[in-house]
Amino acid sequence: MNSRFLLSALAVTLAATRLCAQPSGVASQPSHVVSGLKVVALPGKSPLVTIRLVFTTGAAFEPADKAGIASLTAQLLSNGGTKTQTYKQINDALYPMATGIQGYSDKEMTTFVGQTHVDNLEKFYAIMRDMVLNPGWRAEDFTRVKDDQLNALRVSLRGNNDEELGKEELYNLIYAGHPYGHENLGAGSVLEKMTVADLQAFYRAHYTQANLIIGIAGGYPPGFAARVKKDFAALPVGKADSFALPKPTGLTHNQVTIIQKDTRSVAWSLGFPLDHKRGDPDFPALLLASSWLGQHRESGGRLYLRMRELRGLNYGDYAYIEYFPSGMFQFEPDPNLARHQQIFQIWLRPVEQPDAVFALRLAMFELTNLVEKGIAPNDFERTRSFLSKYINILTKTKSAELGYAIDSQYYRMGDYNTYLKTALAKLTPDDVNRVIKKYLHADRLQIVGIAKNASELAAALTSGASSPKKYNSDKPQDILSEDKLVEAWPLGLKPEDVKIVPVATVFEN
Amino acid sequence: MRLRPCLVILAFLLAASQAFAAGKIFPYAYNQEDLPNGLRLITIPTDFPNIVSLYIVVGTGSRNEVEPGKTGYAHLFEHLMFRGTAEYPPEKYTSTLKSAGAASNAFTTSDFTAYHTTFSKEDLPVMLSMEADRFQHLDYPEADFKTETLAVLGEYNKNSANPAQKVYETLRATGFTSHTYSHTTMGFLKDIQAMPDAYQYGREFFNRYYRPEYTTIIVAGDIDPKRVRALIDERWGNWKRGNFKAQVPAEPPQDAARRAHIDWPSETLPLMTVAWRGPAYSDDTMDTVALDAISRLGFDQNSPLYQKLVVDEQKVDSLFAGPPNNVDPEFFGVNVRVKDAKDLASIEEQIKATARSFADTPVDPKKLEVLKQHLRYEFALGLDNSESIAATVAQFVALKRTPESMNRYYDMSLKLTPADIQRVAKQVLIDKNLDVVTLTGPAKGAAK
Numbered sequence: 001m002n003s004r005f006l007l008s009a010l011a012v013t014l015a016a017t018r019l020c021a022q023p024s025g026v027a028s029q030p031s032h033v034v035s036g037l038k039v040v041a042l043p044g045k046s047p048l049v050t051i052r053l054v055f056t057t058g059a060a061f062e063p064a065d066k067a068g069i070a071s072l073t074a075q076l077l078s079n080g081g082t083k084t085q086t087y088k089q090i091n092d093a094l095y096p097m098a099t100g101i102q103g104y105s106d107k108e109m110t111t112f113v114g115q116t117h118v119d120n121l122e123k124f125y126a127i128m129r130d131m132v133l134n135p136g137w138r139a140e141d142f143t144r145v146k147d148d149q150l151n152a153l154r155v156s157l158r159g160n161n162d163e164e165l166g167k168e169e170l171y172n173l174i175y176a177g178h179p180y181g182h183e184n185l186g187a188g189s190v191l192e193k194m195t196v197a198d199l200q201a202f203y204r205a206h207y208t209q210a211n212l213i214i215g216i217a218g219g220y221p222p223g224f225a226a227r228v229k230k231d232f233a234a235l236p237v238g239k240a241d242s243f244a245l246p247k248p249t250g251l252t253h254n255q256v257t258i259i260q261k262d263t264r265s266v267a268w269s270l271g272f273p274l275d276h277k278r279g280d281p282d283f284p285a286l287l288l289a290s291s292w293l294g295q296h297r298e299s300g301g302r303l304y305l306r307m308r309e310l311r312g313l314n315y316g317d318y319a320y321i322e323y324f325p326s327g328m329f330q331f332e333p334d335p336n337l338a339r340h341q342q343i344f345q346i347w348l349r350p351v352e353q354p355d356a357v358f359a360l361r362l363a364m365f366e367l368t369n370l371v372e373k374g375i376a377p378n379d380f381e382r383t384r385s386f387l388s389k390y391i392n393i394l395t396k397t398k399s400a401e402l403g404y405a406i407d408s409q410y411y412r413m414g415d416y417n418t419y420l421k422t423a424l425a426k427l428t429p430d431d432v433n434r435v436i437k438k439y440l441h442a443d444r445l446q447i448v449g450i451a452k453n454a455s456e457l458a459a460a461l462t463s464g465a466s467s468p469k470k471y472n473s474d475k476p477q478d479i480l481s482e483d484k485l486v487e488a489w490p491l492g493l494k495p496e497d498v499k500i501v502p503v504a505t506v507f508e509n
Numbered sequence: 510m511r512l513r514p515c516l517v518i519l520a521f522l523l524a525a526s527q528a529f530a531a532g533k534i535f536p537y538a539y540n541q542e543d544l545p546n547g548l549r550l551i552t553i554p555t556d557f558p559n560i561v562s563l564y565i566v567v568g569t570g571s572r573n574e575v576e577p578g579k580t581g582y583a584h585l586f587e588h589l590m591f592r593g594t595a596e597y598p599p600e601k602y603t604s605t606l607k608s609a610g611a612a613s614n615a616f617t618t619s620d621f622t623a624y625h626t627t628f629s630k631e632d633l634p635v636m637l638s639m640e641a642d643r644f645q646h647l648d649y650p651e652a653d654f655k656t657e658t659l660a661v662l663g664e665y666n667k668n669s670a671n672p673a674q675k676v677y678e679t680l681r682a683t684g685f686t687s688h689t690y691s692h693t694t695m696g697f698l699k700d701i702q703a704m705p706d707a708y709q710y711g712r713e714f715f716n717r718y719y720r721p722e723y724t725t726i727i728v729a730g731d732i733d734p735k736r737v738r739a740l741i742d743e744r745w746g747n748w749k750r751g752n753f754k755a756q757v758p759a760e761p762p763q764d765a766a767r768r769a770h771i772d773w774p775s776e777t778l779p780l781m782t783v784a785w786r787g788p789a790y791s792d793d794t795m796d797t798v799a800l801d802a803i804s805r806l807g808f809d810q811n812s813p814l815y816q817k818l819v820v821d822e823q824k825v826d827s828l829f830a831g832p833p834n835n836v837d838p839e840f841f842g843v844n845v846r847v848k849d850a851k852d853l854a855s856i857e858e859q860i861k862a863t864a865r866s867f868a869d870t871p872v873d874p875k876k877l878e879v880l881k882q883h884l885r886y887e888f889a890l891g892l893d894n895s896e897s898i899a900a901t902v903a904q905f906v907a908l909k910r911t912p913e914s915m916n917r918y919y920d921m922s923l924k925l926t927p928a929d930i931q932r933v934a935k936q937v938l939i940d941k942n943l944d945v946v947t948l949t950g951p952a953k954g955a956a957k
Binding site: 151298305308352385392396472473503 | 557559560591599600603604606607608609610611612613628629651652653654655656657658659660662663664666667669670671672673705774775776777778809810811816819820821823826848879882883884885886887889890893894895896950
């Protein structure tokens with residue numbers, strides 16, 4: 001019953017994740033062409049071919065008054081006609097091949113991805129090429145796609161998905177006043193005024209050879225990669241979008257935004273900026289720490305154990321050091337969402353209203369323990385073992401392998417699997433605990449909640465009153481003793497630190 | 510580690526192993542074997558290196574929840590299966606999975622519950638051993654049972670923000686009065702809230718269905734089928750067969766169209782499902798393949814109705830349909846998200862008219878040929894790694910307990926004629942089978 005558009009317009013389509021090719025059986029190294037267009041090629045024996053066209057541009061490079069234009073441009077190209085074919089003609093042509101082309105845009109990357117059986121490669125590629133090189137810019141396509149994006153923003157994200165709403169708004173608040181500080185899908189009032197001419201100007205400025213990384217994987221014929229490269233040389237050479245992003249500014253104390261909405265339970269997201277990315281020296285240690293605290297959708301994380309398994313507070317609790325949108329729909333992250341700056345994030349799945357303050361306190365308690373006590377040697381070993389093998393699962397398809405290889409090219413690092421395995425093998429518990437102390441903290445948190453009784457919740461957060469947890473079963477003494485600490489855990493919030501925002505105003509300006 | 514006595518292994522004669530030739534839609538040769546206790550094993554060596562994907566399919570879902578007030582238990586059990594055994598308490602189970610770098614999860618549907626784990630090939634013995642232990646020796650205290658029911662409530666809560674979930678729940682309750690498909694896999698909220706007091710019933714549910722005759726193990730990837738069989742014999746051979754059969758009440762035929770409406774409290778676009786009560790999944794008649802074809806020819810992205818409503822008039826931003834794919838008769842449903850509530854009635858009529866057109870006029874044979882080509886490539890594109898292969902097989906195993914159903918189904922698809930489609934449309938897509946559910950949000954400006 002999921003709306004297909006809901007998923008695609010969140011810029012992280014399930015379809016895109018599933019559009020994958022068979023591994024060749026041999027680990028292939030990406031071949032990088034240094035001069036001219038960048039090409040990442042992963043040839044293999046599979047009958048499937050994946051093409052990823054990644055422009056290293058996105059929401060971070062949008063003009064100040066055009067929030068959402070990168071995403072809207074990608075959507076119009078991938079869901080509109082070309083100069084020679086209408087959208088209907090494209091759909092008719094793709095249908096027998098049982099495939100499609102997805103476009104999505106993040107802060108620094110805009111991606112077009114498609115997969116085809118090699119039988120259909122020529123026809124498929126001709127459509128994909130024209131979508132990107134020769135867009136049709138038809139008014140009727142623009143009206144439809146703009147409407148879709150507005151509905152994705154206001155209805156699918158803001159109206160129908162409390163968890164993604166909280167997670168997205170957390171990023172926007174943490175990076176307020178920074179090029180990352182707005183929703184990828186844009187702002188409602190801004191999108192309404194956007195024109196085809198605006199999109200064309202963005203396209204001309206950013207869809208350039210300098211920004212393009214071409215990725216091809218699977219059983220494509222000899223000469224194909226060279227032909228693609230030659231075709232895309234038709235783009236203007238341009239200049240690569242700059243990465244000179246300002247340093248993120250953190251908070252001086254905890255702050256809470258409660259989005260008031262008529263909803264059954266309370267969803268929390270919390271975190272702070274993290275100016276450390278894949279390829280940087282302490283990334284593997286940070287990855288290990290966040291995996292231990294809350295590996296995405298796995299039952300092995302500390303938060304999951306203490307919050308869900310032992311206390312039955314909710315459906316799950318996780319931690320991240322890289323952007324992972326649509327986590328409620330997928331187990332593995334999409335590639336090509338590379339960012340030079342990230343956040344450290346904790347995602348608490350919705351809790352019953354009476355448990356809302358206790359759950360938040362427990363997450364802060366666990367984060368404090370991590371920062372102060374670090375990770376024990378046996379937990380370190382298990383988590384290291386997990387990550388060293390789990391990386392194979394993340395890159396189990398040729399399409400994912402290609403996506404990771406493109407990201408590695410962008411981050412100017414080697415093969416991600418090799419990098420991570422090598423770095424993990426050298427890590428010690430002391431390294432990880434040093435890195436935890438250096439980068440993580442349990443104060444100065446930006447906190448976002450989605451709740452119905454926002455004023456009541458705000459009062460509970462700022463009153464300093466204890467928030468005991470009641471259980472439906474007997475609990476061991478150690479849990480009850482710990483609860484005594486947690487229920488009174490200082491939140492460090494004064495009334496002026498908690499802001500209530502009506503849901504209808506979110507993502508509007 | 511639990512190693513089964515060798516005597517038991519010796520008692521097992523290898524069941525006839527069927528190796529199916531390539532050339533059918535499913536390109537991998539597989540082995541299907543039955544142990545004497547009724548457990549079925551399907552092994553699928555693939556050409557993807559190093560990785561193994563394990564799917565354990567148990568033939569119980571919300572369909573099997575026959576007692577009033579006890580909905581949602583198949584799904585609750587999916588959760589409880591992670592609550593441990595004497596040999597593998599939850600923390601040991603989790604830490605073993607973690608050391609293996611395994612991706613592990615589970616899901617429940619109306620008809621089945623699936624436990625899936627993907628890992629490196631060297632960890633296969635420990636994975637099969639650990640799974641055998643929890644399927645045969647699950648043991649948890651009542652307090653853990655009660656805590657886990659709250660995690661299920663948490664799952665209900667996270668779903669509750671999505672109005673599409675409410676439409677589906679209402680469609681089930683409207684269309685079914687006797688059959689257990691009247692409730693969703695999550696179950697009714699009041700039953701979820703009452704779960705903490707049903708510890709004994711929970712044990713009973715496990716004893717009924719977590720039995721070898723209900724279970725099929727699928728192992729796909731970089732494997733040696735003989736070695737897998739030996740491991741299965743060793744670890745799963747002692748599992749005792751049960752004797753429970755659920756008496757699932759048959760749903761009487763619907764005698765008139767039904768409808769329901771939901772007022773949703775927060776901002777949303779109107780949703781509508783127009784559904785017809787259809788047949789059960791079939792791989793030996795044209796029923797399911799014909800309805801599958803109608804769902805695609807009538808409502809896919811290149812269909813005339815999609816082009817009209819989504820692309821030209823732009824009154825709808827999401828339109829898709831699906832055939833009934835269940836053990837018992839379920840819905841052929843068309844789902845739509847509409848931009849303005851005033852268009853709901855007209856769009857409902859157009860959906861019904863599209864459905865009627867399949868009964869009135871044979872489809873263009875050329876369009877049917879294009880669809881058949883689409884189906885072949887769709888299938889090929891889906892089998893891109895061992896996990897997706899195991900997952901695809903699991904869907905068919907859940908319905909007919911054999912991957913061969915997949916080959917039979919696609920074989921039927923390729924033989925489908927315009928006359929078949931017309932005949933099935935005339936039988937199924939008629940007014941008295943119709944169930945319509947609409948959902949609208951508050952009037953503009955009224956949202957709180």
